[in-house]
Amino acid sequence: MKKKKVAALFLVMMMALTAVGCGKESEGTSSDGSESSAENSDAPESTETDAESSQGESTAAEENQEPVTLRFMWWGGDDRAEATLNVIDEFEKLYPWITIEAEYGSSDGYQEKLTTQLVSGTAADIIQMGTGWMPGYVESNPDYFADFKEYPDSIDLSHFEASFLENNGEFDGRQYGLPTGISGHAFLYNAGLAESIGLDFSQQYTWDDLITMGKKVREYDDSMYLLTMGASELNTMIVRPYLTQLTGNMVLMNDTKSMGFTEEDLVKTLSYIKSLYDEGVVVPISNVISYGADIITDPNWINQKYVSIFSYSSTVETAQAACPDGTFQVGRLPVMENAKDEGWYGNCPQYMCVSKKSGHVEEAMMFLNYFYNDEKAAELLTTVRSVPPTKIGQDVCERLGLLQGVAKDSVDMIQTYSGTNDLGLTTEEEVTAILEDAAVQIAYGQDTPENVAKSTIKLLEGYLSE
Secondary structure, three states: OHHHHHHHHHHHOOOOOOOOOOOOOOOOOOHHHHHHHHOOOOHHHHHHHHHHHHHHHHHHHHHHOOOEEEEEEEEOOHHHHHHHHHHHHHHHHHOOOEEEEEEEEOOOOHHHHHHHHHHHOOOOOEEEEEOOOHHHHHHHOHHHEOOHHHOOOOOOOOOEOHHHHHHOOEEOOEEOOEEOOEEEEEEEEEHHHHHHHOOOOOOOOOHHHHHHHHHHHHHHOOOOEEEEOOHHHHHHHHHHHHHHHHHOOOOEEOOOOEEOOOHHHHHHHHHHHHHHHHOOOEOOHHHHHOOOOOHHHOHHHHOOOEEEEEEEOOOHHHHHHOOOOOOEEEEOOOOOOOOOOOOOOEEOOEEEEEEOOOOOHHHHHHHHHHHHHOHHHHHHHOOEOEEOOEHHHHHHHHHOOOOOHHHHHHHHHHOOOOOOOOOOHHHOHHHHHHHHHHHHHHHHOOOOHHHHHHHHHHHHHHHHHO
């Protein structure tokens, strides 16, 4: 366990966003201005001279710039990569002395790689950061990251909602990360199936109501299930929100470094998961694992054998597209009666950070200023990292007709909940693995909720003690 802890600590210390440069577009003389000047016999010569002088000064300024190379590291699919590369190309046209080297791929091994880089001081200048990792990194070493508030001449933060920034990427008054979008938990359901079966997700319902609805699905068609979930969803969509609603606390308390629940609370939570499988509400986990817990490759989802899934606002459109014959809507999320906390909250999918060790922090800030605040960049990025977090990005996506459908509906829905954001110890890699393993043991029927609760608490106590 101690070795795992040290590994976890290094993982926690991982992401430092060293950033890439972006700035304001140069203003050129408009054709209207030139034409109107031409009407005056004295104007053409003067206007032309001024334009040439301005252009000459701009060219000279660019020529006098020392070449700057910035590394930008992120993960994501092909659409995100293509859009981000296009933004880089446009930025480099505006600032030809700045070169941005793209380092991107899948999320597999991303955190481990960044941890190694942060510890060794070789992290990229600009880094896409996992929100769940950030609190631990900041606690380990806040000097990993540059504070965006210290560079008002390089990046404009006024287009973000101030309260959203405060809750996403700000630590002890310092803005170490900028949210890449607005997102959160989501419940996506096949409206056609739900209507045929007589299920209503538009009104608030409880966890017990889910079991009742699951039984209804089985009575309607015993080859169908209300829900499908993998190990990750069992933790993020059941264990964590259920415990938070039950106790009013985070699973692990960041301030006291202690558990926010009792053994009895965990037994109740695991017993609920057991009932989901015993009553046939959730598809057997062995079926899910056979498809790698990837909903878009599961033929039962494609063939409308699952009524609903827990998802995120950033992925609901992908799930919807995988079942072209279905008609989908976003529903409410379950909240137990007399809940002490709603357990659901809106946040962001990732942060963008700048490494404080970068030799070109200002240029990195310039790039992120372009990334977030330029309309051309917004047109290229659209919603590849969820609903844009700035007014500029949202206006562009609205004009392009992109802020509609299930992605927009899920963002609107999650913002109706005000649960406690549990980022921190609860979302650390080792804690996530412990909680997922506990849920999976119950899903497979390998042990009782009581025994699994005891062993899980011992593991968490060991984690906290180290």
